[in-house]
Amino acid sequence: xxxxxxxxxxxxxxxxxxxxxxxxxxxxxxxxxxxxxxxxxxxxxxxxxxxxxxxxxxxxxxxxxxxxxxxxxxxxxxxxxxxxxxxxxxxxxxxxxxxxxxxxxxxxxxxxxxxxxxxxxxxxxxxxxxxxxxxxxxxxxxxxxxxxxxxxxxxxxxxxxxxxxxxxxxxxxxxxxxxxxxxxxxxxxxxxxxxxxxxxxxxxxxxxxxxxxxxxxxxxxxxxx
Numbered sequence: 251x252x253x254x255x256x257x258x259x260x261x262x263x264x265x266x267x268x269x270x271x272x273x274x275x276x277x278x279x280x281x282x283x284x285x286x287x288x289x290x291x292x293x294x295x296x297x298x299x300x301x302x303x304x305x306x307x308x309x310x311x312x313x314x315x316x317x318x319x320x321x322x323x324x325x326x327x328x329x330x331x332x333x334x335x336x337x338x339x340x341x342x343x344x345x346x347x348x349x350x351x352x353x354x355x356x357x358x359x360x361x362x363x364x365x366x367x368x369x370x371x372x373x374x375x376x377x378x379x380x381x382x383x384x385x386x387x388x389x390x391x392x393x394x395x396x397x398x399x400x401x402x403x404x405x406x407x408x409x410x411x412x413x414x415x416x417x418x419x420x421x422x423x424x425x426x427x428x429x430x431x432x433x434x435x436x437x438x439x440x441x442x443x444x445x446x447x448x449x450x451x452x453x454x455x456x457x458x459x460x461x462x463x464x465x466x467x468x469x470x471x472x473x474x475x
Contacts, residue, residue: 251272251273251274251275251276251283251284251285252272252285253285253287254285260272273285274286275291279336280335280336281335281336281339282295286427287341287427287429288341288427289339289340289341289342289346290343290345290346290349292336292340293340293346293349293350294349296332296333296334296335296336296337297333297349297350297353299332299333300329300330300332300333300353300357301353301356301357301360303328303329303332304325304329304356304357304360304361305360307324307328308360310324311360311361311362311363312363318379319380321361322361322379322381325357325358325361329357330385330388333353333385334388334389334392337388337389337392337393338392338393338395338396339396339430340389340393340430340433341428341429341430341432341433342389342433343428347386350385350386350389351383351385351386353385354383354384354385354386355372355375358375358376358379358381359375361379362375362378362379382467382468383467383468384467386466386467387463387464387466387467388463390437390462390463390466391459391463393433393434393437394434394437394438394455394458394459394462394463395459397413397434397445397449398449398452398455398459400412400413401413401445401446401449401450402449402450412430412431413430413431413434413442414442437462437466438458438462
């Protein structure tokens, strides 16, 4: 796979006398990597896997002898874990955020057996379960935790090339692609240099993670469901 500012770059790589196939994406450790750095495909696939797991547990959701509070715990422990695999490396676009929040509500409706045709609001679903939106907040928490790990150098110098490295050549015309570090800066309101200094104090960084995760889970001005 070739990651380049220029499109259509072809390379010939031989191993053991055989030419390796050049691809635009591949699966590595359960996550899909693309030549463009776009994470939407991986997010879609993880969402599909989470939906599949939720569907496999239909008998549990329909069992009236199991309390809702226990069903909620099962959902969070199993479906969330499936979906969040590799979330630390995601770069989140607006469409990805919408997809994540849609998945969360799909899971709750699936658990309650509520069809979209019943025209129930998301707010009523959350109130019935006594829960709040939190899946996107978990993505934020995982990314911020990993950023602190990388910024402190705990992951090695090679990992620092992601937020600090640069590509040779001139940037293509048009809007630049969203980068992994852009999420961190947008969620915290600080630039990379400031964030790197803040992450050195582990307790301060943990506090920042709690604050930002809570802000994402309970935004002051969420549009009406």
